[in-house]
Amino acid sequence: MTEPEPSGFGPLRGLRVIEMGQLLAGPFVGTRCADFGADVIKVEAPGQGDPIRDWGRNRHEGRTLWWPIMARNKRSVSANLRDPRGQDLVRRLLTDADVLIENFKPGTLEKWGMSPAELHAINPRLVIVRVSGFGQTGPYAGRPGFASVGEAMSGMRYINGYPDMPPPRYGISLGDTLTALFAFEGMMMALWHRDRTDGRGQVVDAAITESCFAMLESCVTEYSKTGHVRQPSGSGLDKIAPSNIYPSAEGTWIVIAANVDAMFRRLARAMDRPDLADDPRFSGHQVRGENAAELDAMIADWTRSLPLQELTARLEAHDVVYGPINSIAEVVADPHFRERGMVRDIEDPDFGTITVPGVFPVLSRTPGDIAWLGPQAIGASNAQVYGDLGLRADDLARLKADGVI
Template identity: 60%
Template sequence: MSETTPLQGVRILEMGQLIAGPFTGSRLADFGAEVIKIEPPGRGDPMRDWGKKVDGTSLWWAVIARNKKSVTVDLSTSEGRDVIRELVKDADAIVENFRPGTLERWGIGPEELHKINPGLIIVRISGFGQTGPYASRPGFASVGEAMGGLRYINGFPGGVPPRCGISLGDTLAALFAFEGLLMALYWRDARGGTGQVVDASILESCFAMLESTLPDYDKLGIVREPTGTSLKSLAPSNVYPTKEGRHIVIAANADPMFTRLTRAMNMPELAADPRFATHIPRGENGEEIDRIIAEWSSQLTYDELTSALDAQAVVWGPINSIADIVEDPHVQERGMIVRQPDDRFGDLAIPGVVPRLSVTPGKVNWLGRATPGTDNEEILGSDHA
């Protein structure tokens, strides 16, 4: 295994705040990029105050700012913007998630920055993108998820569309931004290209996840509706009870998998029943097959049920809380629970690096800097220490 990380030598200026921009920066930093977090002087990034705290220190900040250096620059001043102009000379990319037009008002938009460094990649994350009638509107994940279609199809029929328990729109946009940055780096460095702008919006990132919803509507006039714990026309793939009142997910909607499930149930005749024998009629009769499976599963304890499923190699999984995940031996074996030493916390359990690379894996080196501007002297020189 190499000690070299895949993004070693890549320098990123992270000018974003809160979630979307910083989550992109975290992905880059995990794989060895030098990510320089630009924070406003004083309190720093607002994320330092978000989430649960230990002795006044945000646990979320420790994770989202891991592996990053911190410098303080007042972007509202001409002196601060001059610092940015100087830093971009040696940078490979900047990541920002201000409202569109903010960099331009400050005189450090793409046109000016590319005059300083033609190879600079400028990653711009926003609620609605850099163009279009909504471009100037502020946008957060909750609104992007709603306008991008995710909320409409979530939840139960007739209910108020609920939100996922995390800022999913922000992290989706961040992952698309990360993808775009890597493609732009490849275009520049391997194909002899130039710098460019990567424009990632929360709304579009959510919309991109809607599978066949658009062509279904375009050609058939179908508006996909929320379906609760299952997906319409995919059966069986649902949540089923155990004797103790626990629930597990069983996903046996593929024909061979359904046959194996019927063996686990000691009901092989179901695989030949014309209502369930193949994918389409099984989806049309999803409520009935779900009823049969739930009746069977509810007579078995969790251990009896999962043993029967494992014996036939049926896809299943528990519905884990964070307490369950921490104790899961597979998660532990895969190194997804990293205990990182830190002067503030002693050590702290944080998620491991994803994905796993066989030769140049990512690594957690330190948690989010305790104080804004910790790296001022190294990055900006003694005058800014």
Template identity: 75%
Template sequence: MSGETPFGPLQGLRVVEMGQLLAGPFVGSRCADFGAEVLKIEAPGSGDPIRNWGRLQHEGKTLWWPIMARNKKSVSINLRKEEGQDLARKLIAEADVLIENFKPGTLEKWGMSPAQLHALNRGLVIVRVSGFGQTGPYAERPGFASVGEAMSGMRYINGYPDMPPPRYGISLGDTLTALFAFEGMMMALYRRDRNGGRGQVVDAAITESCFAMLESTVTEYSKAGAIRQPSGTGIAKIAPSNIYPAKDGTYIVIAANVDSMFRRLTQAMGQTHLADDPRFVTHIARGDHADQLDSMVAEWSSSLEMPELKARLEEFGVVYGPINSIAQVVDDPHFRERGMVREHHDDDFGTISIPGVFPVLSETPGDVAWLGPQEIGAHNAEIYSRIGLDQGEIANLKTRGVI
């Protein structure tokens, strides 16, 4: 059974997480990985759907759960009941942070608007994660990562010009939003602790998080009327920076679009004359002749097996990286030494490879103490006794479906 987390810079921070699936809970995961006490509120009987998410399982247990629930404590509350809402308020009254990713207006419907919660707990930082934000014409729409990626402009520039824009193989919009929300939470806590203890609301939207990643596309459109288009495996007018085949049919990314790096690549290729070719001598020229240059690089790379190709690029200091499957990532010694992939022993999963905790802090690094309780409400007794309930009262609440 899990205990406390004696590690990380967020020791002593108390977080209440209300929400499910990915974006909101991933904010809680960032907190938990760095030592905060995260109370994950789940509906009794059903819990977070992530408990049953995905087709791949280990002995009937989903392999998503240990990623999203690790280091957290499970507390069951039926938030649709007034008694459940009262219990939640008691927990929130003692918390530093509340994380929620319900449809906007849900907290207000339950009598837990920011104003009501701040009257109860002046220092509370309320992190609200949603598809479109708490205000605006689309605020009340439900939103998932795929929709946020599409509407923000992110999906439009992905893929190939002559094909429908594909989705990413992960819920990128959810994790991006969680990272922005976590960033906002930390800024709000810093401000609170330097400004007389007053909390505030962090309003994080999936659409806006994806939109924030679009680099210069807005200014390009504003001042040049340019609408960036999908460009396949590379970026338009940036060369050479693409994926290139090795002789064995695998692929490698080579990024040598900077003048000095391109010169190194020509040395690795044994074709140093290309560095002084008028078509390729500058960043602009290489962009204008990207198709020709990519063909030349691909012709060279495809003549070498991957180990020899990597050795040549390494020798001349060219930026490169093979396109790895997860099997290759897990076996990579660099990922292992850096703790990006680590082995963890758990009573439910046995020895299992898990992602490490990032970024790495020199003095107060994060860690993984446990992989999340399998029982919904596993920490009810511990947490509810903290707010003054005895075992009989806890049992009565469970019998009546409140917890």
């Protein structure tokens, strides 16, 4: 697998993206762009690089297994952004770029002489995607922020977990990923507006706290009109039934979601209890919610009497919404994920055959792809990218010796 030609596939081919920043939220915006064919040039500090290069508890021959997910399809250049010469190199890259992605602490770009106003003076078309913990304005703007804090302060973590227990964190950096998706959405809207109006870019201000807050569904309006503060509800949802996890005979768990009247009627038939659909305790959405504990116990008694294979066969035969709770081993082995291309085996010179997540969503005419799993060396594309700016080999050697690249 070799480094791709820039913008060789996908709906974003021809889009030039400069990615500055590190770890998850900002770089994942760049990964979304790269997956769909944008030419993403990742700017890393010389000798250090993105810390994600060294993250993760598992290694393959000393190499992190997180880096190929975040770096795939990207090119890497090095630039010391604390050195005016490094700043100048990046400004030159930005003169004909479409997008800048950064997730530094607010004010950092301004300190380096690369405020939005200064960058738009050299490239009015530039869309500047700024990812941060709390946004570029407001009382908390100057604070550093990570996903765990954004999830907590937004109200998202408060409703996670079980009543009367400390609210647990998610097993992934959910706030970072959500913010990246919202930032990518904002970037695409800004590009659409730019290319159909006056040709000018704008700033996309994406905060982790607000991205998590945006996922809270009716929590705000419920509180506004009734004073209700939604509480953690464990494995189900308060007053929504049946929608929970239930045990099989083997002790594995399955999700059954049959809280819509017609779906519950189908579940009742699958259980050989069609009478339940007309039982006054369960005959409508509201009364099922009031009697959720009793109903869940009845369903659990039924599910634990059946092996998982028989249980799922019955649910499928009656067109009930269900799904087993899969480990990653089960996801990777699942033929549906394989056929959809969401789990792919890639040949890579550094990792050999490695299984990676596919590209989503699926586009019928211009699908995304995985051309390569990213550069192992910091600044691997220095000669190629900076050579396009007119720098010669001796220029690059001098800058490298000075610690600029």
